[in-house]
Amino acid sequence: VLRAEIVVAAFRMLDELADDEALSLRAVAREVSIAATSVYLHFPDRDALVQAVIERCSEDMLDHADRAGENGKTPPDQLRGRVTAMAEWAHKHPGLYKVMHESKLNREHPSPAKIELGNRLQAAVERCMDSGDAPRDDPETVTLDLRAAVQGMLSMRVNEPGASWGSVAQQVERFLVKIVGIGSAR
Amino acid sequence: VLRAEIVVAAFRMLDELADDEALSLRAVAREVSIAATSVYLHFPDRDALVQAVIERCSEDMLDHADRAGENGKTPPDQLRGRVTAMAEWAHKHPGLYKVMHESKLNREHPSPAKIELGNRLQAAVERCMDSGDAPRDDPETVTLDLRAAVQGMLSMRVNEPGASWGSVAQQVERFLVKIVGIGSAR
DNA sequence: TGTACATCAGTGAACGCGCGTTCACTGATGTAC
DNA sequence: TGTACATCAGTGAACGCGCGTTCACTGATGTAC
Numbered sequence: 162v163l164r165a166e167i168v169v170a171a172f173r174m175l176d177e178l179a180d181d182e183a184l185s186l187r188a189v190a191r192e193v194s195i196a197a198t199s200v201y202l203h204f205p206d207r208d209a210l211v212q213a214v215i216e217r218c219s220e221d222m223l224d225h226a227d228r229a230g231e232n233g234k235t236p237p238d239q240l241r242g243r244v245t246a247m248a249e250w251a252h253k254h255p256g257l258y259k260v261m262h263e264s265k266l267n268r269e270h271p272s273p274a275k276i277e278l279g280n281r282l283q284a285a286v287e288r289c290m291d292s293g294d295a296p297r298d299d300p301e302t303v304t305l306d307l308r309a310a311v312q313g314m315l316s317m318r319v320n321e322p323g324a325s326w327g328s329v330a331q332q333v334e335r336f337l338v339k340i341v342g343i344g345s346a347r
Numbered sequence: 348v349l350r351a352e353i354v355v356a357a358f359r360m361l362d363e364l365a366d367d368e369a370l371s372l373r374a375v376a377r378e379v380s381i382a383a384t385s386v387y388l389h390f391p392d393r394d395a396l397v398q399a400v401i402e403r404c405s406e407d408m409l410d411h412a413d414r415a416g417e418n419g420k421t422p423p424d425q426l427r428g429r430v431t432a433m434a435e436w437a438h439k440h441p442g443l444y445k446v447m448h449e450s451k452l453n454r455e456h457p458s459p460a461k462i463e464l465g466n467r468l469q470a471a472v473e474r475c476m477d478s479g480d481a482p483r484d485d486p487e488t489v490t491l492d493l494r495a496a497v498q499g500m501l502s503m504r505v506n507e508p509g510a511s512w513g514s515v516a517q518q519v520e521r522f523l524v525k526i527v528g529i530g531s532a533r
Numbered sequence: 534t535g536t537a538c539a540t541c542a543g544t545g546a547a548c549g550c551g552c553g554t555t556c557a558c559t560g561a562t563g564t565a566c
Numbered sequence: 567t568g569t570a571c572a573t574c575a576g577t578g579a580a581c582g583c584g585c586g587t588t589c590a591c592t593g594a595t596g597t598a599c
Contacts, residue, residue, distance in 0.1 A: 312503060
């Protein structure tokens, strides 16, 4: 049995559970039809398995954002593409989005891919300023505010899926206009 | 033993655990020096106890926001006061903030006080528009965006307390200017 | 005032459960001669 | 080609643990007569 099979099963189960603490090593082993002890051949302990899943998620999300960013022709399109891709990923895997952002493991061992996701978002913001599509401002501060808004938007939708939150695309657009200043007079 | 003692102990423990699933009825009983079964005299089951704590939190937060709002002289001051009070509450009880916003119980049985918190925030936004301190716009949409930004700001700070997020007051101020339009030309 | 009884907050033992992790093991595959 | 041995992915039993909930109970307090 490959290590990848275990990660895939854990990935799927964590998405349903939406809570890293709720995932049991034994349940994963059961899912893969393996003795519980066999998991230890690939991971030193339960937490390492969860870590591996989180890292996989971050890489996947980074990948989606990069691809969407490359498709944009203008800097604002690239930025919008990145943000939209992140929102789509969260909408597709709400449970994993929660695990990625809210679990204790994330706090202690931040995933490299997640940090890179932040860096590239800031780069996209800077490109908008350089091209004159957004007013010049401190890129770090603007990106921080944009990230907060987007994370809050997703957190609300993921944690209270029943409520009526309106269109994601429109809310993203408002954030780009209001926070980054896309489309405003230069 | 009073019901209140149990709630207070659970309140304190949940703030430390920062995860509703991690709170065990037995641990609460131990904390209050009571037989585990005695908790059932006041609550039908474990979840009801957690619910009670969440409701208490929401009411407390609502209370703080109301008081801070009443201290403001102008509508923008009132709005700023409300938002700042919410941020302060979250900073004081990060674990409970997580439980309030991220737990499964919250999703299934939304707390009345939390809904009221949202309504009164919107009312404060409307007052800014009425007084001409903010440009007229759809209050519901503006409030939704403001809530998302604030929730994201707090979520980032609560879930990754180690990072350098800058001043809360300044970030709140930026949100009020950029999202609500406080201080912009009418 | 004294006695019998009802009420009811609180108890402790017991249930069955799933968990993470350890340990000595098995049995197939590959290698050395 | 045949034999002895090493390697090592995978196993199953066992450990001790804390959990939510049930059940029949106790023992103090209050009430009725």
